[in-house]
Amino acid sequence: MADCVVSIAEFRAGNFRRVSFEVASEARKVADALNLPLYGIAVGCGVGEKAVELGYYGVDKVFVADDAALENYVPELYVPVVASLIEQWQPAAVFLPASVDGKDLSARLAARLQTGLAQDCIQVVCDGGVIKAKRPIFAGKCLAWCEWADGALPMISCRPNVMDCQAADATRQAQVEKVPVDLPEARSQALGVELDTTGKVELTEAEIIVSGGRGMKAAENFAILEQLAKELGAAVGASRAAVDAGWRPHSDQVGQTGKVVNPNLYIAVGISGAIQHLAGMGSSKYIVAVNKDPEAPIFTKADYGIVEDLFKFIPAFTEEVRKMKSTC
Amino acid sequence: MNIVVLLKQTPDTESVIRIAPDGQSIVTQDLKWIINPYDEFAVEAALRLKEKHGGTVTIVSWGPQRVVESVRTALAMGADKGVLLDDEALEGSDSLGVARALAAAVQGLEPDIVLCGSRAVDYDLAQRGPMVAELLGWPHLGLAVSLESDGSTVTIERPIEGGKVTLQASLPALVTMGGSHAVWNPRYASLPGIMKAKKKPLEMKKLADLGLSADECGAQAAKIRIVSLEMPPERKPGRIIDDGLDTEGKAAALVKALHEEAKVI
Ligand SMILES: Cc1cc2nc3c(=O)[nH]c(=O)nc-3n(C[C@H](O)[C@H](O)[C@H](O)COP(=O)(O)OP(=O)(O)OC[C@H]3O[C@@H](n4cnc5c(N)ncnc54)[C@H](O)[C@@H]3O)c2cc1C
Numbered sequence: 001m002a003d004c005v006v007s008i009a010e011f012r013a014g015n016f017r018r019v020s021f022e023v024a025s026e027a028r029k030v031a032d033a034l035n036l037p038l039y040g041i042a043v044g045c046g047v048g049e050k051a052v053e054l055g056y057y058g059v060d061k062v063f064v065a066d067d068a069a070l071e072n073y074v075p076e077l078y079v080p081v082v083a084s085l086i087e088q089w090q091p092a093a094v095f096l097p098a099s100v101d102g103k104d105l106s107a108r109l110a111a112r113l114q115t116g117l118a119q120d121c122i123q124v125v126c127d128g129g130v131i132k133a134k135r136p137i138f139a140g141k142c143l144a145w146c147e148w149a150d151g152a153l154p155m156i157s158c159r160p161n162v163m164d165c166q167a168a169d170a171t172r173q174a175q176v177e178k179v180p181v182d183l184p185e186a187r188s189q190a191l192g193v194e195l196d197t198t199g200k201v202e203l204t205e206a207e208i209i210v211s212g213g214r215g216m217k218a219a220e221n222f223a224i225l226e227q228l229a230k231e232l233g234a235a236v237g238a239s240r241a242a243v244d245a246g247w248r249p250h251s252d253q254v255g256q257t258g259k260v261v262n263p264n265l266y267i268a269v270g271i272s273g274a275i276q277h278l279a280g281m282g283s284s285k286y287i288v289a290v291n292k293d294p295e296a297p298i299f300t301k302a303d304y305g306i307v308e309d310l311f312k313f314i315p316a317f318t319e320e321v322r323k324m325k326s327t328c
Numbered sequence: 329m330n331i332v333v334l335l336k337q338t339p340d341t342e343s344v345i346r347i348a349p350d351g352q353s354i355v356t357q358d359l360k361w362i363i364n365p366y367d368e369f370a371v372e373a374a375l376r377l378k379e380k381h382g383g384t385v386t387i388v389s390w391g392p393q394r395v396v397e398s399v400r401t402a403l404a405m406g407a408d409k410g411v412l413l414d415d416e417a418l419e420g421s422d423s424l425g426v427a428r429a430l431a432a433a434v435q436g437l438e439p440d441i442v443l444c445g446s447r448a449v450d451y452d453l454a455q456r457g458p459m460v461a462e463l464l465g466w467p468h469l470g471l472a473v474s475l476e477s478d479g480s481t482v483t484i485e486r487p488i489e490g491g492k493v494t495l496q497a498s499l500p501a502l503v504t505m506g507g508s509h510a511v512w513n514p515r516y517a518s519l520p521g522i523m524k525a526k527k528k529p530l531e532m533k534k535l536a537d538l539g540l541s542a543d544e545c546g547a548q549a550a551k552i553r554i555v556s557l558e559m560p561p562e563r564k565p566g567r568i569i570d571d572g573l574d575t576e577g578k579a580a581a582l583v584k585a586l587h588e589e590a591k592v593i
Contacts, residue, residue: 012488017489072493073488073493074495075458075461075467075468075470076467079462099489100471100486100487100488100489101488103454104454104458104470104471107423107454107455107457107458107459108458108459108461108462108468110423110424110455110459111424111427111455111458111459111462111463112462114424114551115424115551115552116422116423116424116550116551116552116553117423117453117455117552118552119452119453119454119455120452120454132555135452136452136560137450137451137452137557138339138343138345138354138449138450138451138452139449139452140560141344141345141560142345142347142354142557142558142559142560143557143558143559143560144451144554144556144557145554145555145556145557145558146552146553146554146555147552147553147555148551148552149550149551149552149553152551152552153551154552186467187466187467187497187498187501188467188468188469188495188496188497188498188501189495189496189497190493190494190495191483191494191495191496192493192494193488193491193492193493193494194491194492194493195490195491196490196491200490202489202490204489205489207592208592208593232593240508240509240510243508243509243510244508244509244510246510250473250507250508250510250511251487253508253510256341256449257341257365257366257449257508257509258508264592265586265590265592265593275341275342275344276341276342279341282560282563283560285590285592286586286590286592287563287566288582288586294568299565299566299568300563300565301563301565302565302566303563303566303567303590304566304567304568304569304582304585304586305566305567305568305569306568306569306578306582307568307570308575308578312575313575313578313579316575316576316578316579317579317582317583319579320576320579320580320582320583321583321593323583324583324587324593
């Protein structure tokens, strides 16, 4: 018999990343369905008093591995620390964030624990004690339901920004236990981290994205999208054509070979809507397309279409957004 | 430097995906096949390492005979030799099963470094690299957008949410590639390259040649499987905001629609 459900948190630069709370909320639902306690694992440096925050989202007991050497994610160090905790239990399931580090950790951990991993899941169900997870394949062109073999430990990484995050309940106090950290000899290390402090919104976590394509014509023209994004509190993305042209960094690319995003609102500006681009943003809740070509394929996917020259339309739209924000 | 690239053949990114009558797989007939783009970045990175340090680039791939074409393409780009694991027993394998086979193939080649894509654009599992590294007991550095090696260590930059990290490992190590076409700009196979590739060695292997069996790597060993597929909800074509309005009028109408109807701003 299983004795717990496990939820692994991601701690960076002194705070839990929000996806940790989404993962805990999802794991809590499964723990409730199975009538089991939820154990949290928090690895990092300076996790200390923050660990109780996981309790607000339903974690009953948090196991903390706190060490200066664990400041940054290094697979060789993190995997044994997490695996040795899990190996002491008989979990019914292990949940992790499908963040950059979480996807990497979960894959190596699945190999260490010799089990199956459903990566980047968007839905999890637990029916009559059987866990099933749904994940996008072919960059969202299709969705797959996965199930585990008898006796295999379900490992599930959850796509950020998709699972419902329960409201923080500060009255829920988790028990916190520090675990001794016995780090293995490692042949790899983090040499340095550069965190963007400009408050730029990460594409995969953004509620609103304004994306530019070849129609933007030049790098400096993205200034008008940046302005619009600022008004909307949005992140700025790009098509492959804009990235290949060197107008935007590769980290801004949305699509099958870029980031798969799922904002509430995606505004595609001067983007034709190639299948590889649609693959990356097709699950957005609302899509707006601004394109001067009424035949552009993006219009067949857009909830709202504007047939206009973007250089005329975007400044006018930005102004209207500003007006609306100042009146409400 | 002895370099190995793990290469998967995937459907062309242009492909329209359809669910097969079994409800668990996709229709593969009529698909065009390509090298997984992220693995193509790995081929490029491997060739650059070879240009700097000398040595050989070996392509290790798995799948049916059609995969030969992708391995030959990598050889035409400049890789030296190929190994193709073509064993029916690998059909229905999960990531761990495939990783076991690949780790065994890699072990036999005794490389200094293994490169592969951070994910494949078909099933988006993002597991092969880390799993192979774990099975080999090697360090791995994931999602490289740059790669430097002095012959005994490898250093990469890894983008993380809101920043980047520089990671280093001593060799042998495994690196998975991130970035985009703009970052790696993989070279095309030249015509002379294509001619030469035809004569380069390509070895066919079965699981048994690696000392493995179907119960360790095949469908029977799978811990996880796809039980059903579904298509994402069709998007209904929306509305063109026009109504004979001028630019400002359309801008105002769009703001109103997003604010009052969609309630997303
Ligand atoms: C292996 C592979 C992987 C790929 N991966 C990706 C990916 O991840 N992401 C991605 O985006 N693409 C990807 N692509 C590329 C994809 O096929 C398209 O080439 C690309 O998306 C086109 O970008 P675009 O829409 O910006 O450019 P175009 O297709 O050139 O479209 C530009 C649009 O701008 C409009 N326009 C021009 N001027 C104006 C103006 N003044 N006002 C308004 N509208 C204007 C035009 O009407 C046109 O519709 C990939 C391709 C391959 C082969």
